[in-house]
Structures are given as C-alpha cells and as structure tokens.
Amino acid sequence: MEENKTVVDDITKCWAAVIGASGCMQDVFSSFFTGKISLSPQCCAAIESISDNCFSKIFPFLGASFNPLLKTFCIAQSGVTPPPTA
Numbered sequence: 001m002e003e004n005k006t007v008v009d010d011i012t013k014c015w016a017a018v019i020g021a022s023g024c025m026q027d028v029f030s031s032f033f034t035g036k037i038s039l040s041p042q043c044c045a046a047i048e049s050i051s052d053n054c055f056s057k058i059f060p061f062l063g064a065s066f067n068p069l070l071k072t073f074c075i076a077q078s079g080v081t082p083p084p085t086a
Contacts, residue, residue, distance in 0.1 A: 014054035021046040028070070032062055037073040044074035 018024050024043035031037040039047065047070050050058075055067040 010054075011057050014050055014058045017046045017049050017054075018043075018058065028059065028062075031070070032066060037070060039070065039074060039077075041077070044077055047071060048074050 018028070021040070021042040023040060024046050027039045027043045028047075031039065047055075047067075052064075052067055055062075056064065059066070
C-alpha cells in the first residue's frame with residue numbers, strides 16, 4: 001500500500017511542473033502529433049525541469065525518444081550550450 005502512495009506522489013510531482021506552465025500540455029501533444037515541435041519558453045522551462053523518469057511517467061505513450069527531442073529544442077531556443085557528455 002505504501003509503495004502505491006509513493007508512485008502516486010511521484011507522478012503528482014511530475015505533473016505539477018507541466019501543468020504549472022500554461023498551455024504546455026497542448027504544446028507537447030501538438031508537437032507530437034504534428035511532428036513539428038513548438039513550445040513556449042514557459043513550457044520549455046517545465047520540460048527542462050522534469051527528469052527523463054518523470055517524463056516517461058506522465059507521457060508513457062509518447063515514447064522514450066520524444067523527451068530528448070523536446071529538451072534539445074528547448075536548449076536550442078534558449079541559446080544555452082549544453083554541457084559535454086562523458
């Protein structure tokens with residue numbers, strides 16, 4: 001029973017970032033279904049703030065490769081160079 005509560009708490013925290021950015025859910029779904037990513041700066045901030053694990057919990061049907069595409073788009077829009085990967 002405690003394990004289920006933890007899972008629900010985790011998902012609730014994950015949703016909070018995305019729901020807090022006005023229009024973000026619509027932007028994410030529209031980007032997925034049209035194949036053209038278009039996110040507001042507020043949505044990008046929300047997407048960048050959630051972990052890959054969170055993303056897969058709240059958007060399990062979008063596939064594992066979609067989150068990196070969104071994050072790459074947001075990094076490009078912000079003009080910030082991502083840190084090198086090891």
